[in-house]
Amino acid sequence: MGADQYYKRGMTRQTMLAAAKTPADKKKLADAVTDDYNKAVQIRSKFPEVYRQIGLMYLDNNPK
Numbered sequence: 001m002g003a004d005q006y007y008k009r010g011m012t013r014q015t016m017l018a019a020a021k022t023p024a025d026k027k028k029l030a031d032a033v034t035d036d037y038n039k040a041v042q043i044r045s046k047f048p049e050v051y052r053q054i055g056l057m058y059l060d061n062n063p064k
Contacts, residue, residue, distance in 0.1 A: 001039075002043060003039075003040040003041075003043035003044035003047060004040075006036045006037070006039045006040035006043070007036070007037070007040045007047070007049065007050055007053075009036050010033045010036030010037045010040065010050075010053065011053065013029055013032050013033045013036065014029075014033050014053065014057060016029055017029040017030055017033060017057070018060070026061075030057070030061065033057060034054070034057075037050045037053060037054055
């Protein structure tokens with residue numbers, strides 16, 4: 001898979017993460033999203049959209 005495909009899969013899983021009900025499901029999906037985004041930036045290091053999504057995911061899951 002290419003960087004764009006990992007990014008798109010991560011985006012899909014991130015949408016699923018928002019709808020997850022149990023903490024175990026949220027943890028599993030968050031790990032999968034992070035893995036997809038990490039793979040995307042390993043392939044293409046200059047991928048600002050991925051870094052933005054990682055930041056938004058962090059903010060969504062770690063409110064002040």
